[in-house]
Amino acid sequence: MSREAHQGKNQLRVGRLVKAHGLKGALKLELYTDAPERRFVPGAEFTLQVPEASPWHGKTVVVREYRVMNGNPVVFFEDVADRDAAESLVRAILWLDHETDEPEENAWFDHQLVGLDVVRDDAVVGRVIRVDHLPAQDLLIVKAGEREVMVPFVEAIVPSVDLSAGRLVVTPPAGLFEDLEDADDAPVDAADVDD
Structure with missing residues:
Protein backbone atom coordinates (compact mmCIF):
# COMPACT_ATOMS: atom_id res chain seq x y z
CA MET A 1 0.00 0.00 0.00
CA SER A 2 1.38 3.41 -0.88
CA ARG A 3 1.18 6.87 0.64
CA GLU A 4 0.19 9.52 -1.87
CA ALA A 5 -0.05 13.26 -2.04
CA ASP A 34 -4.64 1.11 -4.79
CA ALA A 35 -7.65 0.86 -7.14
CA PRO A 36 -6.37 0.63 -10.73
CA GLU A 37 -9.49 -1.21 -11.91
CA ARG A 38 -11.52 1.84 -10.81
CA ARG A 39 -9.13 4.47 -12.23
CA PHE A 40 -8.18 2.91 -15.58
CA VAL A 41 -11.63 2.23 -17.03
CA PRO A 42 -12.23 2.74 -20.76
CA GLY A 43 -12.90 6.42 -21.37
CA ALA A 44 -10.98 7.65 -18.30
CA GLU A 45 -9.00 10.78 -19.20
CA PHE A 46 -5.62 11.65 -17.69
CA THR A 47 -3.59 14.84 -17.74
CA LEU A 48 0.05 14.19 -18.59
CA GLN A 49 2.99 15.47 -16.57
CA VAL A 50 5.79 15.62 -19.14
CA PRO A 51 8.66 18.02 -19.89
CA GLU A 52 7.67 21.21 -21.76
CA ALA A 53 9.67 20.03 -24.78
CA SER A 54 7.54 16.87 -25.12
CA PRO A 55 4.99 16.77 -27.96
CA TRP A 56 2.54 15.57 -25.25
CA HIS A 57 2.96 18.69 -23.06
CA GLY A 58 -0.42 20.19 -22.20
CA LYS A 59 -2.31 17.20 -23.61
CA THR A 60 -4.43 14.44 -22.17
CA VAL A 61 -4.82 10.74 -22.97
CA VAL A 62 -7.94 8.57 -22.83
CA VAL A 63 -7.90 4.92 -21.76
CA ARG A 64 -8.95 2.45 -24.43
CA GLU A 65 -8.12 -0.68 -22.41
CA TYR A 66 -6.44 -1.71 -19.15
CA ARG A 67 -5.27 -5.20 -18.30
CA VAL A 68 -2.68 -7.16 -16.36
CA MET A 69 -0.24 -9.07 -18.56
CA ASN A 70 2.32 -11.43 -17.00
CA GLY A 71 1.70 -9.78 -13.64
CA ASN A 72 2.30 -6.25 -14.99
CA PRO A 73 -0.37 -3.54 -15.34
CA VAL A 74 -0.62 -2.45 -18.98
CA VAL A 75 -2.68 0.35 -20.49
CA PHE A 76 -3.73 1.19 -24.06
CA PHE A 77 -4.74 4.78 -24.93
CA GLU A 78 -6.83 6.13 -27.76
CA ASP A 79 -4.66 7.67 -30.51
CA VAL A 80 -1.59 5.69 -29.37
CA ALA A 81 -1.60 2.95 -31.98
CA ASP A 82 2.02 1.78 -32.26
CA ARG A 83 5.26 1.32 -30.37
CA ASP A 84 6.73 4.65 -31.55
CA ALA A 85 3.78 6.60 -30.14
CA ALA A 86 4.00 4.60 -26.89
CA GLU A 87 7.76 5.28 -26.61
CA SER A 88 7.06 9.02 -26.78
CA LEU A 89 4.97 8.70 -23.57
CA VAL A 90 7.50 6.76 -21.48
CA ARG A 91 8.16 8.44 -18.08
CA ALA A 92 4.96 10.52 -18.27
CA ILE A 93 3.08 10.79 -14.97
CA LEU A 94 -0.70 10.40 -15.14
CA TRP A 95 -3.00 12.76 -13.21
CA LEU A 96 -6.73 12.24 -12.95
CA ASP A 97 -9.24 15.02 -12.32
CA HIS A 98 -11.10 13.98 -9.20
CA GLU A 99 -14.59 15.17 -8.34
CA THR A 100 -14.44 14.88 -4.58
CA ASP A 101 -12.14 16.13 -1.87
CA GLU A 102 -11.78 12.59 -0.56
CA PRO A 103 -9.03 10.65 -2.31
CA GLU A 104 -8.73 6.92 -1.81
CA GLU A 105 -7.38 5.31 1.35
CA ASN A 106 -3.80 6.33 2.26
CA ALA A 107 -3.92 9.30 -0.11
CA TRP A 108 -4.22 13.03 0.53
CA PHE A 109 -4.29 16.21 -1.50
CA ASP A 110 -1.35 18.61 -1.15
CA HIS A 111 -3.59 21.31 0.32
CA GLN A 112 -4.64 18.88 3.08
CA LEU A 113 -1.02 18.18 4.08
CA VAL A 114 0.44 21.68 3.88
CA GLY A 115 0.23 23.34 7.28
CA LEU A 116 0.03 20.11 9.32
CA ASP A 117 2.20 19.92 12.44
CA VAL A 118 4.88 17.24 12.24
CA VAL A 119 5.05 15.26 15.49
CA ARG A 120 7.88 13.00 16.65
CA ASP A 121 7.77 11.29 20.04
CA ASP A 122 4.77 13.46 21.08
CA ALA A 123 6.66 16.71 20.34
CA VAL A 124 6.05 19.04 17.40
CA VAL A 125 9.29 19.16 15.37
CA GLY A 126 8.07 21.21 12.42
CA ARG A 127 5.30 22.02 9.97
CA VAL A 128 4.68 20.81 6.39
CA ILE A 129 5.26 23.75 4.02
CA ARG A 130 5.01 21.96 0.66
CA VAL A 131 4.89 18.61 -1.11
CA ASP A 132 7.33 17.74 -3.90
CA HIS A 133 6.20 15.07 -6.36
CA LEU A 134 9.09 12.97 -7.62
CA PRO A 135 8.82 9.92 -9.86
CA ALA A 136 9.89 7.47 -7.15
CA GLN A 137 7.92 8.96 -4.24
CA ASP A 138 6.53 12.15 -2.78
CA LEU A 139 8.56 14.27 -0.36
CA LEU A 140 7.09 16.35 2.43
CA ILE A 141 9.09 19.54 2.88
CA VAL A 142 9.03 20.32 6.60
CA LYS A 143 10.09 23.64 8.14
CA ALA A 144 11.95 22.61 11.31
CA GLY A 145 13.34 25.71 13.00
CA GLU A 146 15.51 27.46 10.41
CA ARG A 147 15.93 24.32 8.26
CA GLU A 148 13.83 22.69 5.59
CA VAL A 149 13.82 18.91 5.98
CA MET A 150 12.86 16.56 3.12
CA VAL A 151 10.79 13.71 4.56
CA PRO A 152 10.00 10.75 2.27
CA PHE A 153 6.22 10.34 2.31
CA VAL A 154 6.25 6.59 2.94
CA GLU A 155 4.39 4.67 5.63
CA ALA A 156 7.60 3.53 7.36
CA ILE A 157 8.52 7.18 8.08
CA VAL A 158 5.04 8.79 8.19
CA PRO A 159 2.88 6.11 9.82
CA SER A 160 -0.03 8.38 10.75
CA VAL A 161 -1.82 11.34 9.14
CA ASP A 162 -4.63 12.88 11.20
CA LEU A 163 -6.27 15.71 9.28
CA SER A 164 -8.85 16.42 11.98
CA ALA A 165 -6.09 16.89 14.59
CA GLY A 166 -3.97 18.91 12.14
CA ARG A 167 -0.92 16.70 12.49
CA LEU A 168 1.07 13.83 11.11
CA VAL A 169 3.39 11.55 13.03
CA VAL A 170 6.92 10.81 11.84
CA THR A 171 9.32 8.05 12.84
CA PRO A 172 12.38 9.23 10.91
CA PRO A 173 15.79 7.60 10.81
CA ALA A 174 18.49 9.17 12.97
CA GLY A 175 19.91 12.32 11.45
CA LEU A 176 16.84 13.43 9.52
CA PHE A 177 15.82 16.12 12.03
CA GLU A 178 19.05 16.43 14.02
CA ASP A 179 22.74 16.56 13.28
CA LEU A 180 24.59 13.35 14.05
CA GLU A 181 27.93 13.36 15.87
CA ASP A 182 30.89 12.59 13.64
CA ALA A 183 32.55 9.30 14.52
CA ASP A 184 35.77 11.29 15.20
CA ASP A 185 33.93 13.54 17.69
CA ALA A 186 32.15 10.76 19.54
CA PRO A 187 33.20 10.26 23.17
CA VAL A 188 35.61 7.39 23.69
CA ASP A 189 34.69 4.71 26.20
CA ALA A 190 37.68 3.92 28.45
CA ALA A 191 36.95 0.19 28.08
CA ASP A 192 37.60 0.53 24.32
CA VAL A 193 41.14 1.88 24.77
CA ASP A 194 43.96 -0.66 24.79
CA ASP A 195 46.83 -0.13 27.30
Missing part, protein backbone atom coordinates in the same frame (compact mmCIF):
# COMPACT_ATOMS: atom_id res chain seq x y z
CA HIS A 6 -1.99 14.92 -4.82
CA GLN A 7 -1.20 18.22 -6.42
CA GLY A 8 -3.96 20.66 -7.06
CA LYS A 9 -7.27 20.61 -5.27
CA ASN A 10 -8.79 18.00 -7.58
CA GLN A 11 -5.89 16.09 -9.12
CA LEU A 12 -4.90 12.51 -8.24
CA ARG A 13 -1.55 11.10 -9.36
CA VAL A 14 -2.41 7.54 -10.36
CA GLY A 15 0.53 6.18 -12.32
CA ARG A 16 3.68 6.56 -14.34
CA LEU A 17 4.27 5.10 -17.81
CA VAL A 18 7.49 3.12 -17.54
CA LYS A 19 7.96 1.17 -20.78
CA ALA A 20 6.41 0.53 -24.18
CA HIS A 21 4.97 -2.99 -24.36
CA GLY A 22 4.59 -4.79 -27.67
CA LEU A 23 3.90 -3.21 -31.05
CA LYS A 24 0.31 -1.98 -30.64
CA GLY A 25 0.84 1.06 -28.40
CA ALA A 26 0.59 -0.60 -24.99
CA LEU A 27 2.50 0.83 -22.03
CA LYS A 28 3.54 -0.78 -18.75
CA LEU A 29 2.44 1.18 -15.69
CA GLU A 30 3.91 1.89 -12.30
CA LEU A 31 0.76 2.31 -10.23
CA TYR A 32 0.32 5.03 -7.59
CA THR A 33 -3.23 3.95 -6.83
